[in-house]
Amino acid sequence: MTSQQIKILMVVVALGALAVIVPNTNSFVILLSTRALAFAILVMSLDILLGYTGLASLGQAAYLGVGAYATAILATTYQFGLGMDFWLVILFGMLVGAALAAVFGLLAIRATGVYFLMITLALGQCVWGLAYRWNSLTGGDNGINLRVKPKFAGLDLGHDVTFFYVVFFLFALSLLAMYVLVQSPFGRSLAGIRERELRMQILGYNTWLHKYIAFIIAGGFGGLSGVLWAHTAGIVSPENVVLTTSVDALLMAVLGGAGTLVGGVIGSFIVFGLREYLSTLVPWWQYVLGAVYVLTILYLPFGLMGIPERIRQWRASSGKQADPKTLASVPS
């Protein structure tokens, strides 16, 4: 078995364990896991940009936001999406997220590095401003409460285990789709752009277009994350699109390990877990979270997923031999 296959097997086993264990715990853990999974879709979509394309977006909450608001508005104003049409809302949420990214991408994609960061931040703040001010549509500061959850085909999403499984299913599908994407020719081209964009242009790639498409896809998954988030949280408010939500997503991706997809999932679970447990224990829990971030960035630049590689390197260097790769590459 190749190391790639072993990794896939490990992820499958971990997800299987999650699907078996979580429903047998208490409702607090079930709800927490559901939230972490819904948000993890956003973190993974951000990882496509950050880890695979090298674009650090600081406005990714906007896509979660439009997906969530679309869901809440459809449900409360139009009673739409509370039955079988829930699946249509899923589709619609993705489309809205992708459409917003298609507009924002036109402005953001030309910029690189810190300018990209600032433009996405500014665009994200525009969405937040709209959510906050457009009272008649968004309920302003109070947000929108979703009192009922979808029911269809004998499934009641108001039942927390059922809802967990629905979110788990969509999460797993998203992970699969994004995994195939990053391994596809298109996904590989994103890695090339991350490594050396100019060379990619000379090789015949319209790098702008590739980045733009990646940005739209990330927006689409962000929208999906928002639909699930709306029903998980039961309320959609400007807090969902505020800057800290974008920062959270970015830090979760970095904490778990950018460019790994599953790292973002681990990051999401750790942050949601720490936040929920610590906040009941100590009033200074935010500092703990901050310290975790700082330590990760300082000592684990490749995140938690980078730990096995770190250990391997440490073993190799302490075993008096240099990295075998550098030895192998001495010209003959």
Next chain:
Amino acid sequence: MTQATPQNGAPPVLELKGLSKSFGGLHAVRDVSLQIFAGDRKAIIGPNGAGKTTLFNLITGIFPSTSGQVLLYGEDVTTWPSHKRTALGMARTFQITSLFPKLTVFDNVLLAIEGLRPSKFVMWRFMSSYRDVYDKAHQLLKQASFLDRKDTEVRYLSHGEQRQLEIILGLASDPKILLLDEPAAGLSSGESSEMAKFLLGLDPNLAILLIEHDMDVVFDVADEISVLHFGQMLETGTPEQIHGSQKVQEIYLGTG
């Protein structure tokens, strides 16, 4: 000017007409004209800062030119983005190695091959399922005796190997014209002559425009040499003519 050798009336693969580029007040390239036909092997030499790399950047569309024209197969591509010029059959290498350092040698070559294929937009199939692309990458690496290092990350390659991979990436798109910017830069003399031999073994129909400071490589590979000085084409001729030219001796060979 260049002794144009139109072969059965076909337009030149690459033609430059009065190409110029200024950076603010600095005229890096001035009024350069050039014709390159299929199978031509031409070299551009000139002292540091003469504008050679800038000329390549104009030809490949990295910089917009200040005035003049770039034509590929008679088509005016002066305002085209780089990737569209590549699609017409142009490829280049870089003076400063410009590879994908954290990807393996094989992945580097795969990216280079995919560059002109429509499948570069496919996102629902694994890259590894494209047998033809994999076979081609294999064949390219084999031709350059690189297969044994295919799974090595490029950043772990020696400088000489990276220079060689530069050229492999350039060849991956089956170009009609290859622009080489100092392929032998930083190579030992043994490695340089290997490099020259490798270049001589390439498809005779491929047009090559070579920038090089290593005169052995230039004299081995090129049939015609142009001298660039302060952005201007000073002289063009056979290697013997250039070697014997008094002017060239003064500005270039004397100092180099």
